Amino acid sequence: MKVGIIGATGYGGNELYRLLSKHPHVKECILYTSSEAEKAYRDSYPHLTGISGESLTAINTAGIDSEVDVLFMASPPGAAAELLPEICMEKVKVIDLSGDLRLRDSKTYESWYKRKAADPAITRKAVYGLSELNKEAIRGASVISNPGCFPTAAILGLAPAVSGELIDESSIIIDAKTGVSGAGRKPGAGVHYAETNENFKIYKVNEHQHIPEIEQALLEMNSAVKPLTFQTHLVPMTRGIMTTIYAGAKSGSLKEWHDLYKEFYKDCYFVRVRPVGEFPSTKEVYGSNYCDIGIAFDERTGRITVVSVIDNLMKGAAGQAVQNFNLMNGFDETAGLEMAPLYP
Amino acid sequence: MKVGIIGATGYGGNELYRLLSKHPHVKECILYTSSEAEKAYRDSYPHLTGISGESLTAINTAGIDSEVDVLFMASPPGAAAELLPEICMEKVKVIDLSGDLRLRDSKTYESWYKRKAADPAITRKAVYGLSELNKEAIRGASVISNPGCFPTAAILGLAPAVSGELIDESSIIIDAKTGVSGAGRKPGAGVHYAETNENFKIYKVNEHQHIPEIEQALLEMNSAVKPLTFQTHLVPMTRGIMTTIYAGAKSGSLKEWHDLYKEFYKDCYFVRVRPVGEFPSTKEVYGSNYCDIGIAFDERTGRITVVSVIDNLMKGAAGQAVQNFNLMNGFDETAGLEMAPLYP
Amino acid sequence: MKVGIIGATGYGGNELYRLLSKHPHVKECILYTSSEAEKAYRDSYPHLTGISGESLTAINTAGIDSEVDVLFMASPPGAAAELLPEICMEKVKVIDLSGDLRLRDSKTYESWYKRKAADPAITRKAVYGLSELNKEAIRGASVISNPGCFPTAAILGLAPAVSGELIDESSIIIDAKTGVSGAGRKPGAGVHYAETNENFKIYKVNEHQHIPEIEQALLEMNSAVKPLTFQTHLVPMTRGIMTTIYAGAKSGSLKEWHDLYKEFYKDCYFVRVRPVGEFPSTKEVYGSNYCDIGIAFDERTGRITVVSVIDNLMKGAAGQAVQNFNLMNGFDETAGLEMAPLYP
Amino acid sequence: MKVGIIGATGYGGNELYRLLSKHPHVKECILYTSSEAEKAYRDSYPHLTGISGESLTAINTAGIDSEVDVLFMASPPGAAAELLPEICMEKVKVIDLSGDLRLRDSKTYESWYKRKAADPAITRKAVYGLSELNKEAIRGASVISNPGCFPTAAILGLAPAVSGELIDESSIIIDAKTGVSGAGRKPGAGVHYAETNENFKIYKVNEHQHIPEIEQALLEMNSAVKPLTFQTHLVPMTRGIMTTIYAGAKSGSLKEWHDLYKEFYKDCYFVRVRPVGEFPSTKEVYGSNYCDIGIAFDERTGRITVVSVIDNLMKGAAGQAVQNFNLMNGFDETAGLEMAPLYP
Structure with missing residues (x-):
């Protein structure tokens, strides 16, 4: 399975990369960027020396839906609301970590976030990805709104x-x-x-x-x-x-x-x-x-x-996103997430 | 004025020393110990090299009331309850930081602290030293129960x-x-x-x-x-x-x-x-x-x-104790406490 | 493969457990203790709730060599020196993380460690497990002295x-x-x-x-x-x-x-x-x-x-021990060690 | 004595304020700013609530030498080199914490700092303020180059x-x-x-x-x-x-x-x-x-x-600057610097 990460240079994106690059059902990660195309990903994160060979790829909304099977959006507020209308969600499953799709009521969104809400047509389609409480709906979803931390x-x-x-x-x-x-x-x-x-x-x-x-x-x-x-x-x-x-x-x-x-x-x-x-x-x-x-x-x-x-960054962001990815695709819920906590 | 500190090797005692050793109305600090008599205080706290020349002194309850004008007790739970009956509180003012005298009801004390309460005669005499709320009573007190942090x-x-x-x-x-x-x-x-x-x-x-x-x-x-x-x-x-x-x-x-x-x-x-x-x-x-x-x-x-x-360690312990010391002795409430916060 | 960990309640032992409990070639971990037999391991490390079902087992030097295939010793200084003479090293491979076997010269050991050196017969047998520099010797070893951090x-x-x-x-x-x-x-x-x-x-x-x-x-x-x-x-x-x-x-x-x-x-x-x-x-x-x-x-x-x-705790202790475990047993050197660093 | 601080909103400037605002020989502190004139200083540093009533003052190089007796420069690299030629150093003593005046050789400065050196006429006049090693020269100096941390x-x-x-x-x-x-x-x-x-x-x-x-x-x-x-x-x-x-x-x-x-x-x-x-x-x-x-x-x-x-921030910057201030002005070397270390 091919996955894409928008916003890979942020902490959420980097944590997604940690999980997805070792995930048993992921063959390839494409790391999208709005501004640093061609740059080696490890230059942003030297701890990935020898692990990541990827370079950052410019976002091409026209074609992104045929480049990957699942798209994770770990982008800043507003980016998902802007990009999603251009992406064909019949062709690609989307897991949005950004918060843009979490509130069903546009006015509520605008009053708390102090910015324009996403198109209600998209927000309505989004399933709230609190994995434990919403398992069935997540399994059938094409768009997940991943919960806040x-x-x-x-x-x-x-x-x-x-x-x-x-x-x-x-x-x-x-x-x-x-x-x-x-x-x-x-x-x-x-x-x-x-x-x-x-x-x-x-x-x-x-x-x-x-x-x-x-x-x-x-x-x-x-x-x-x-x-x-x-x-x-x-x-x-x-x-x-x-x-x-x-x-x-x-x-x-x-x-x-x-x-x-x-x-x-x-x-x-x-x-x-x-x-x-x-x-x-x-x-x-x-x-x-x-x-x-x-x-x-x-x-x-x-x-x-x-x-x-x-x-x-895990259950509060990337970990839960991968848990939802597993549910949406019929994988074992714990695939790629079996690590014990690091202690001390 | 001569002051004594029981429990000088703990953090509360050390903070008292920091304040009292530079206090404008304190001439001498006697540092009492239950177990390390004769040891140089700076050996417990090397940051006091060149500042503290004091050695630790064994507690002599019989004479302590004539050795110092004010006695600060920064001792572990129970020590004040044990020592105070042996000290003549007409001769020495006491500021207890330990918690032994804070609860007026012995049963309440024993149920929360899981240890025997102090003699109610002493507890009754103790004024609760929340300086801002109890200023007048503190001024006239001979025993202060310094509040918890x-x-x-x-x-x-x-x-x-x-x-x-x-x-x-x-x-x-x-x-x-x-x-x-x-x-x-x-x-x-x-x-x-x-x-x-x-x-x-x-x-x-x-x-x-x-x-x-x-x-x-x-x-x-x-x-x-x-x-x-x-x-x-x-x-x-x-x-x-x-x-x-x-x-x-x-x-x-x-x-x-x-x-x-x-x-x-x-x-x-x-x-x-x-x-x-x-x-x-x-x-x-x-x-x-x-x-x-x-x-x-x-x-x-x-x-x-x-x-x-x-x-x-300051308003929650030693600082408030010194504020009460100032009030009890008619000094300016801020004497020895004028330092700005250390930032960053 | 069955492995044993002596000293599982220390940090090194716990890190070994993190690695070995998820290791592809390890079927069972026996966690030995000198003092807390029968206690559930997760009681020492609540982060292992739902991960570790093991109880701590008393060390039985007579039989330990037939209970496990490989024995990791993450015990305090001196314990390996004391236990190893009683263990049959033809039957069990040993990886000692404690330092007891690292110095070939007994006098040097005793002068720096201020304690009695291990039996030179055992020390001589131990291969110094700096994996990168000693790979061939490690592959053939029955006892590894795992390097200090x-x-x-x-x-x-x-x-x-x-x-x-x-x-x-x-x-x-x-x-x-x-x-x-x-x-x-x-x-x-x-x-x-x-x-x-x-x-x-x-x-x-x-x-x-x-x-x-x-x-x-x-x-x-x-x-x-x-x-x-x-x-x-x-x-x-x-x-x-x-x-x-x-x-x-x-x-x-x-x-x-x-x-x-x-x-x-x-x-x-x-x-x-x-x-x-x-x-x-x-x-x-x-x-x-x-x-x-x-x-x-x-x-x-x-x-x-x-x-x-x-x-x-990894390359400086448990990680390198597992790397040596892989080499000794002909596994892929990176088995169970492929995780990316956790960042940030 | 009136003192001025250029760069009061930085950490060095703030530490100078902590020391000088309680200094026994300082009556007034003027806090200069290049960009935030009129702003209350405590708005930059809320820990100074109730302590600092000062507002930031625009730098007026023409008149600064008659506004204060001693000027501390805790400004970013280059600012002292630029400002000092406009200030009459017969009228005001200067203590520069910025590094602009520390190297006597312009070429060395330019090769390590990668920026233009200050006017050598000023650099020559500056006494290197490592208080313990240079005490006599500091006493007679009109410009001090305060050492790096x-x-x-x-x-x-x-x-x-x-x-x-x-x-x-x-x-x-x-x-x-x-x-x-x-x-x-x-x-x-x-x-x-x-x-x-x-x-x-x-x-x-x-x-x-x-x-x-x-x-x-x-x-x-x-x-x-x-x-x-x-x-x-x-x-x-x-x-x-x-x-x-x-x-x-x-x-x-x-x-x-x-x-x-x-x-x-x-x-x-x-x-x-x-x-x-x-x-x-x-x-x-x-x-x-x-x-x-x-x-x-x-x-x-x-x-x-x-x-x-x-x-x-103390002996490595503001503390040593005040020590030099004391030496230059004939005060006790420790004036305003007697505080014990804060421990723990």
Whole structure:
């Protein structure tokens, strides 16, 4: 199978290359660029010396649909919205990691992203690729809208509780923490080492564009869900996301809550619900496609606290994209994704 | 003035030494030890070469009250409870940083700390040293119970809202993050570099001993406060605490909330309420005694989010202890604490 | 093939498990312990939840040689020296990562390691497993002494120059830097996060036990090599070693030097000599078995500077052990080691 | 005394502000900018909230010499060379931190810096401000060329040995390591957190512009000094420099070498020669103006290894500039610089 990656020089694109270049069902990767055609890919990423022989290829929208079988778009916001209308989606399957297709409502998109929404005809066609929750639809999809990194962690952490209607739907608070690679490879004050190291920051307070994505997904499980609070913090580390989720429990005991989560994810290879009393840390999924979950119930307050962790570049981006690629093509869901976390 | 430090070889004790050895009203520091008497202090801390000429002195409880004017106790849990009954508190003022005297109710102490409580006669005498909120009582105190690092950040972040009865008293959730120095100098798996670096962890879920301390302080401001949720996370950095605080607002606009906080802290040198839309990061108070606060109100959810940051070894421990020392002795509140944060 | 790991709960053992549990020619891993028999391995390493079902097994030296085909020893210093005499090495191949068998001369061992040397009969049998330089001997070996992390980087960096007799043999200086995982999993002041983070230290000045190991290997290539200078530094990072090597060049130009290195390693999959003017950083081999080398020649001083980097837990320990395992058993040298570095 | 800072928004300028705003002999700081006039300084550095009330002032070269008594130039390369000819140096003392005036030979400057040298008339007037080595000249100077960060550490580490003619003058090798703040505040790929964290890099191999500065200073002590090797590495930390210095000893024992260093620096408050067998780490001078030195002699090789550490923003830049400011103005050399290192 031939695959293409648009945006290969970004961190998401590079992580896709790491996975796809060793994938058992991928024969060739074409690496597309908007600006650096002909440049050797390893010049952007010297760690690929001796691994990548590819040069970057100019994007040719007219022909791209016959050059590859599946196209991964790890491009900056707006690029997918612009390119997709020119690509024939009967000929090529598309997995978009960029966020352009995630919100079904154009007005919501425009109000949170502060940019023009994609053509609703394309957005409607896109299946939301949260692999564990949407498996059947993903299998039949021609376009996948790959979830955001925070929404992946938050929605997996909330799905059993929300779909079971077991929490107060107006009480959801998500305190999210991410490593710096989530901000992308482009230099800027916000990712300067000296401003980020030995520092802990909050950012985009009440304004993160992942808020409507999380709410949209939860509302599909339970229409009683109310606007939720979601705050994001920058941790001095490269990879990893933790979401600490708080909600009022309608009832229950710790054992019931834990059983619910175990049962809900019992067939999900990549979701590991931890034993009662154990909580995951981000390094425990480093470099892997796992989402690990810990759950606590506090009798003093009647609240549950759910902790979910992922590697933002893996389950939060490229790993989940490959998982969806596997599902769409009838491969084993774990193909090319069997690596253990790198620890320590 | 002569001061003594019990527990000088720990991080809190060392930070006290940094402050007191340059303090304009301190002539001499005696550094007490339970086990390393006669050892040169700089052998424990080579960064003090040429600065500290002191040797460690064995604790002599019989005479300690006549050796020093003020005694700082930065000892491990239980030591203050054991030593204080032997010390004559008419002769020496005591500032205890250890937590032994913070909870007024012995049963609460014993249930959270899992150890025997101090003699209630001593605990009753101890004034809770949250300098900004308790200034008058501190001025007249002979024993100070210096607040915990997390409670300092959390209580300062909540005081205007809670004392003003402006939030739903049953809705308080505090998501706290700390640097690793908060765990002390003793080696252990939890502070091993390779397990901590490039990692983000949650710990003591629903079980942190600072929970009753925060609740006790808030209940004194507002007796309607209900049990709250407080979770703690370990950040891969050495110094710094951020608490992200969530609560349902009974009413208000962002401007009103911000005005409330500005007004509440208008005479507090060490509390810096940031402009509307600006939120502090931990490095912005690094090495200083400031507590910086940012406040947000979200109309979608009706919740406020308060962000407060401190340096856990300064305002969260030694810095606040020196601030209390200044108040108790009638010195300028900022004496020896005027340093700007070290940035970057 | 059945393999055993002694010392599986250390970092080296855990990295061996990561590689061997996914190795195409390994059917079963037995994880031996000296003290925690019956405990589930994942309890030591929660990142292996759902990956490792193994429990730790007590070491039974009498029978171990019939339980496994190959035994990896990732045990603390001294354990291999003690256990190996009881194991029948006709029945089981042994790869020792501990250092016990690396020095051929017992007196040298005892003077640098400050402990009793292993039985010379065993040491003599052990082949030094620097895979690239010793390939034929490794193929026929029954016992491998796996090189130290620093020696691997230093010897690969020096081999072309030293064996070609192209540098002043009395001029070699190696300035080495390592991440903290090299110190092992045992807690201690030297690996405390707060003492290590945002800090750069030198340690074991002129006393590192890897000095005689490096000299022994270089002397085998070139008997004119004189005692060399080797200093080691601790970098605030988890994985990675860089050695910066200095030596006086007898002659040459940058191009000749670079050609020499390219030619010397032209058949070595895991050694990547970088283009002229490019130098590797440690993250560019993170999690992989590569050793990357950059070379500079300075006309002003007549010196070469060679930079070599490895992942200390991979090419510096477990990765090279598996490479040797492949060679000993006639497998493809890269089996189970094809992963690209994890970047960023 | 009124002082001015050109380049206050950079890290060097900000560190100058930290020191000068609390300096006992400074009444006012004027902060000059080339592009952001009228902006509040705290908007660039929110950690200065409540500390700095200053706004940035446009540079007015015509009048600057009457606005301030001493002018600190922490501007980018080239700015001092351009501005100084317009400033009347009879009226204002100048301390230039930029490097423009450090090399006495224009051709050498132009060949290493790849830019036009300053007017030799100005360069000639500038006294090289390595405070410990040049005290008398600094006291009488009107223009100081403040040393580079690496040269400060390297020259202090080498001065006793080189001026005593006790090492082989052709054998000097300096392996230098720096934290990331040395690269300045401007964003770029080289300071991106995700490319720098958990990474160790070498850079500017054989090409660092501090090479001729070090050689020039050493040649003034000992005209037999030959071209030396100096390589620079980037450490994943914010502040701190270590130079590990290697040289062949003409003779001596460890004790003699150590005595030499102790004697040489016996009157230097900011140089702390560590006891025999003890070596400094960078954190042990964090935030302070100390240069700490450890010395080793190896009988096996006849080489000395000298380790020197500084905080690159303090003794390597702003701290030493203030030390020179004190000397030029007849203040106590330590005025405003008495702070202990911040540890941990």
